[in-house]
Amino acid sequence: MGAGRVAIVGGSIAGCAAALAMTRAGAGEVVVFERATGRLHGRGIGLAVHKDRYAELEAAGYTDADMPWVRLTRRTWITREGGGHAGRVLGAVPFPFRSYAWGPLWNALRARMPESVAYVQGAAVERVVPGPDAAVLCFADGREERFDLVIGADGYRSVVRAATRTPAAPGYAGYLAWRGAVPGELLPGPRTAWPEGEATTVTFPGGHMIAYRIPGPRGAGISANWVFYTAPPPSAAAALKDPTSLPPGMVTEELTAHHAEIVERHFPPYWQDFVRATPRADTAVQPLYDLAVPHYGQGRLVLVGDAASVARPHMGGGAVKALQDVVVLERSLRSAGSWQEGVRAYDAERSPSGRAVVDLARRLGHAQVEATPDWPAMDERTVETWWREVSDGERGFGGHALDRAAR
Numbered sequence: 001m002g003a004g005r006v007a008i009v010g011g012s013i014a015g016c017a018a019a020l021a022m023t024r025a026g027a028g029e030v031v032v033f034e035r036a037t038g039r040l041h042g043r044g045i046g047l048a049v050h051k052d053r054y055a056e057l058e059a060a061g062y063t064d065a066d067m068p069w070v071r072l073t074r075r076t077w078i079t080r081e082g083g084g085h086a087g088r089v090l091g092a093v094p095f096p097f098r099s100y101a102w103g104p105l106w107n108a109l110r111a112r113m114p115e116s117v118a119y120v121q122g123a124a125v126e127r128v129v130p131g132p133d134a135a136v137l138c139f140a141d142g143r144e145e146r147f148d149l150v151i152g153a154d155g156y157r158s159v160v161r162a163a164t165r166t167p168a169a170p171g172y173a174g175y176l177a178w179r180g181a182v183p184g185e186l187l188p189g190p191r192t193a194w195p196e197g198e199a200t201t202v203t204f205p206g207g208h209m210i211a212y213r214i215p216g217p218r219g220a221g222i223s224a225n226w227v228f229y230t231a232p233p234p235s236a237a238a239a240l241k242d243p244t245s246l247p248p249g250m251v252t253e254e255l256t257a258h259h260a261e262i263v264e265r266h267f268p269p270y271w272q273d274f275v276r277a278t279p280r281a282d283t284a285v286q287p288l289y290d291l292a293v294p295h296y297g298q299g300r301l302v303l304v305g306d307a308a309s310v311a312r313p314h315m316g317g318g319a320v321k322a323l324q325d326v327v328v329l330e331r332s333l334r335s336a337g338s339w340q341e342g343v344r345a346y347d348a349e350r351s352p353s354g355r356a357v358v359d360l361a362r363r364l365g366h367a368q369v370e371a372t373p374d375w376p377a378m379d380e381r382t383v384e385t386w387w388r389e390v391s392d393g394e395r396g397f398g399g400h401a402l403d404r405a406a407r
């Protein structure tokens, strides 16, 4: 493909990994343009990575054992009905995942970025103009820069995607995820109420909350991560037609009260204490979107991570998908004779798996939020059967195997 100039728009998980990929693929110059100023590492909470997907990413050289993680082994679904202090377990399935704290993971990827890469912050790309032999980035101050390849790692509202010939837009799923983190020292007792290694799903009509332990914010100690999914109250829904995330400190009183009311009405006492132990400053709300694009790459434009597809987080695979995209991009460009050939190979491999992940996540959301079963009526056998059906036998849950790229 020749040692050309590559721009990466967005310097989060996908952007940092893409910078490493492009250097390895032989690009002459790599520049990352990140809109945010300051460090990103303090802003995320937790994420889970399937152990098999982790092994593939480690083999490809994108993750390593130094990144702090916590071992998860099983997932339970619990109800308050007929249960004691910590609720009644309805059923359980194996959950072979590693959990990470978003900040230390981002830090580790940022630290792996070769020194030759320029990471420019406070650089918001306003527009991208594609051409046959190059693409031009246009910045807010009127500056323009030309690159041989532009990689869109700029998340679900990607400006790079908007410049493609098939600029699909994300569709709001109609419900929200409240996210929070409980510092280890604030976890309610007794310790035995919440077994180590367990990802607990607290059920209620119209949604659920999943909670699991993650590494502490700076990679030391333990913290706990929770994600609570349900529809907003009708009074707030109209204002959420095309909603954006509400970061910590910005969650409205109405949404905070809605969450608190459901917790009080449906959660077992232990899990009420757990949620209430969350510092208000550590609670955020994220509207959920579905986005599948027909093409991951066209001409001199390439999409990776959330810019390319957005799956509801029930999948446990957002960061995995972003890193897999980057692994395949590196291999596609490295073995190609031209930029166009490399982009075509990447598109052919990643577009179908991106769509499959979005479909599976939509189905998982439907079954666990939009059309919840009569949870208290379920038992070990029905939970297992129901889960096998909604998760498609776990094919693709936590992300599809890297397949061709892993060989």
Ligand SMILES: Cc1cc2nc3c(=O)[nH]c(=O)nc-3n(C[C@H](O)[C@H](O)[C@H](O)COP(=O)(O)OP(=O)(O)OC[C@H]3O[C@@H](n4cnc5c(N)ncnc54)[C@H](O)[C@@H]3O)c2cc1C
Binding pocket: 009, 010, 011, 012, 013, 014, 015, 033, 034, 035, 036, 040, 043, 044, 045, 046, 047, 102, 123, 124, 125, 126, 153, 154, 155, 156, 157, 158, 159, 304, 305, 306, 307, 313, 318, 319, 320, 322
């Ligand atoms: C601060 C932060 C915290 C997160 N925390 C969590 C978490 O706790 N758990 C979880 O599961 N997921 C979290 N996510 C989402 C997660 O990173 C993604 O779902 C997934 O890893 C794919 O990442 P991405 O790099 O493709 O997209 P994103 O992580 O969304 O990153 C996109 C990046 O592009 C930048 N950007 C956007 N537009 C422009 C532009 N026009 N010009 C320049 N830069 C631009 C944004 O500032 C951002 O840094 C977080 C994302 C961010 C940005």
